[in-house]
Amino acid sequence: MNPVTRKTSRGRTFVTVFLKEVKENLRDRRTLISAFLTGPLLGPVLFVMLLNITLSRELDKAEKPLPVPVIGAEYAPNLVDALKAGGVVPGAPVADPAQAVRKQDADVVLRISSDYGKAWRKGEPVQVELFYDSSQRDANTSVERVTGLVESYGRQQGAMRLVARGMSPSTAWPLQVARRDQATPQSRAVLMFAMLPYFFVITVFMGGMYLAIDLTAGERERQSLEPLFANPVARWKILCGKLAAISVFSTASLLITLIAFAVVGQFIPAEKIGMELDLGVHFASHVLLLMLPLVLLLAALQSMVAAFAKSYREAQTYISLLMLVPLIPSALLSFMPIKAQAWMYAIPLLGQNLGIMQLLRGDGVSAEQIGLCLLGSLAAALLALLATIQLYRSERLAISA
């Protein structure tokens, strides 16, 4: 029997629990697929597809001949010629231009009134009408192109009239706007990548999710938590081992996703529209660093939520709701662009979001910002950890039935 009372060495419980949970979950196909395949790879693949579609559409619109139905083309042959020179292909007139635009038969319809010729010869201002639907974002490039062509034709003709009357064209335009766009190729990319930080957070989330459910709600549902707690080890040590297993899985998930982004980043034709994209080692290592405290925070939060649930299924429901929380800062930042203040870096999720966007923009993150981000998130992670430990102490946690 057991004459000597053994003391479990402090580290061993942690390592024992950790190794057992890792081993057990490496044998679970669903967890593996979610943590190492669908979770981390869905983001990059989806991203490249969306980007390629958006980019190639933008590129197409800028260069391709643009068919535009023109009503009354015969009244203004010179204008139509000018449009043709700009790549517009005048099409057959449509009966109802408003209807045609609304039904998306045409992006834009040009109507020239029948008194165009008469007014033009008199030197009176004439009006041409452009029909379009600004809620069709897809058509905006076409609308801008036609507008630009018509306006520049107008200016050109106006200048010629002034010259004919012996005046300098500059008389009519006392003020000129010179546009100086300060966007760098990288910052232009940022607009498209606003959701990238969310992808990273979701990957961490998905990577650890099944473990978090399995290790708390699942263990309770399978009635193995009660025998486990009958062992002579403190519950918080068991919890720490479990959290470590969850964190390792979610970190692995994040690593896979970062590598995948670095690889697919090569295939995004960003430079074609004047963007620059660096998803390489520098970017990946900084993202990893910023996300590390978040890994622990999410593991603790997921375990906490799962501990409230009575069953695996219930935990799944709660945790999918929790998944919406990381969406908040991403959505906030993409809808209302705010100027980043130092304190914002200390807020978990928001800090990571700002930091990653800054990395994408090519500005780099300062040591101070990294420090704030790590400290803030780590503090939140510790709070969540303490709360979960407290929850693990409760009598009801172990009781399955």
Next chain:
Amino acid sequence: MIEVRNLHKAFGTVKAVDGVSFVARDGEITGLLGPNGAGKTTTLRMLYTLMTPDSGQVLVDGIDAATDPLAVRRELGVLPDARGLYKRLTARENIDYFGRLHGLPEDLLASRRDALIHALEMDDIAGRRTEGFSQGQRVKTAIARALVHDPRNVILDEPTNGLDVMATRALRQFMHKLKSEGRCVLFSSHIMQEVAALCDRIVVIAHGRVVADESPDALRAQTGEHSLEDAFVKIIGTDEGLAA
């Protein structure tokens, strides 16, 4: 030795355990008998410190469960009401996990584990994942897991629940073996024949209270009934829930 002194535990307004006291001695099998819902499982849960009593005291080999729960759990081998195994681990890995949590050195763990696997006649299933185990195989694995650290005191909550005749017989023999090794064996049951066949001492619980604490013979003598079944019914006051 396990001593229980005046335990109380209430859930809301329901008094699950209402003043339970008894002693389970080394080298004896003590049976906790009572109908369903009498408070057996709650009492046992307080013994292995899963629950804290509202009042009362639990002593295991003289150690107070309230002051040093870890030491108490170290002295106990527990087969709880919940017998969940890790289905993606083999039976052997299930046993090893608990052995390591008890802090057993690897060589001692291996010899203890193999001895238990042999004693419980589960050599053929030890290397299999526990998913798909029969009820009997599951109970065997759970018992091996509970005893891998060689505890002096063994608590079994309804150990024969769901077992067939052969498995039940094997388990009874195993409990006799534990007793002959000088251990304190405490088990709960709602089946009187089982308790009668196994126990040196019977603690009858009804409505959260101890209504009898005797040897089987003394119990018969006390009630004046010839059969134990009649004796039990007389003690509990009703035959409700006391299934054969």
